[in-house]
Amino acid sequence: MSLSREYDYLVVGSGLFGSVFAHEAKKRGKKCLIIDKRDHAGGNVYCKEVEGINVHQYGAHIFHTNDKQIWDYVNSFVEFNRYTNTPVALYKDKLYNLPFNMNTFYQLWGVKTPQEAKDKIQSQIEALDIKEPSNLEEQALSLIGPDIYEKLIKGYTEKQWGRSATELPAFIIKRLPVRFTYDNNYFNDKYQGIPIGGYNKLVEGLLKDIEVRLSVDYFENREEWNALADTIVFTGKIDQYYNYEFGQLEYRSLKFEHETHDVENYQGNAVVNYTEREVPFTRIIEHKHFEFGTQPKTVVTKEYPEEWTSEKEPYYPINDAKNTSTFKKYQELADKETNVIFGGRLAEYRYYDMHQIIGSALKQVSVHFQE
Structure with a gap:
């Protein structure tokens, strides 16, 4: 760490990529500061407790992987249950x-x-x-x-x-999963489950003893934040980092409507998809079923896909030819950076499952620390 800088790493964003990177850097004796524009850590895996139920605030997050190392890694912070996704x-x-x-x-x-x-x-x-x-x-x-x-x-x-x-x-649609067995398990992965006590337990484990500042917009005082650390780990939108020099990348967004019902069991399943075009939402999530809850009330979330605008949260990159071409230009700029690491769904402009983000962060750690 240089004499003039307070931190080795400034991590912009406390989602899984930023949290894993910071945790691993700290293990290697490095000092990290994480900042996040939201009022909570954890990015899109954040859960809010309502009526004793861990509500997935940004849509259903079901952990699944074939990678035993990643499964063991997440279970070292919090034990996962045996939830199997059967929508x-x-x-x-x-x-x-x-x-x-x-x-x-x-x-x-x-x-x-x-x-x-x-x-x-x-x-x-x-x-x-x-x-x-x-x-x-x-x-x-x-x-x-x-x-x-x-x-x-x-x-x-x-x-x-x-x-x-x-x-x-x-x-x-390159292929469609078709099974000629009576098997409703949605994922083929060997390991699957939900953290017992919710995803916040995983994030809290990753961020233990790491300084986190919330409700902070990096772009409002960018130069001041950059001056605090030798290296920036950036997990936000790569086009925003470069002031939209080549134009805006496009996304699909989602709107979530959370409802508390005074019944023990609303739909009998964690995930019910509504496949008619005329029904405006795509699915209803009943959160208690992720953890086999028996609370007297229940919380459900209706998920509405939306066109993305800059005021909305970007969820799914639109990886068509136009956006891919634009992203490549930003990636070329990113590749030339010597003290900025880009990682995660927004910075890499690709859809990631949770295990893939963790794998990407661990790979970046091993490359960065030359292990």
Whole structure:
């Protein structure tokens, strides 16, 4: 650490990338300061306790990975439970299991054997005779046929992206997970669960004995913050870091409506997807089921996809050709930096699951400290 600077690292953002990096830097004897514009640490994994329930404030966060090292890493801070994600879909008052499996096919067609299900799907695909899918709709139809597409994919996808499936590129759906077993486990990963006591326990473990300042906007006093540390770890929007020099990167946003109900059990499942286009939200989350709660009341969250504007929270990067080209220009600037580390969903402009963000942060640590 140089004589004039108070910290080795200024970490901008207390989400998983920033928290993991700061924790690992501290383990190596480095002094870190974390700042965050929100009034809480943890980024999008933050939970708020309501009626004794850990409410995922920014949508459902279900930890899943095949990487034993990362699973052991998170469990070293907080024990994870055995929650398994088994969402159901509601279409025109009928329920269907997800991901598409033998339960789904029985609900759709009454078929009971894998061969019957395969024959049904194949006959539907062949009847369409789609040779070269030119958009998402044709791509999905060519993979799964019209019944599953119309009931379980079309409306949900159109709500997610805010446009018709015929206007979306085919590459968005490269494949669709289809299982010819009676297995409702959404993820194929070996390890899966929710931290016992919520994600705040994980973040608190990562940030133990690290200085964190909340409700601080880095960009309001950028030069002063930069002067405090030798190296900046930046987890915000990379285009904002460079003052939108090449234009704004685009995102999809989400709006969350949290409701407390005076019932013990609202929908019987943590996640229920609403796949009709006419229903404005994509899903309802009932948080207590993530931790097998038995509280007398319940909290549910309706999730509404939205067009992103600069006043809204950016959630999903739109990795189309235009945005990818713009991001590459910013990445070229970032690659030339000698005392700035960029990491996380916004700085890397890519969608990350939680285990991937942690893996990315640990990789950055090993490169940075040359281990």
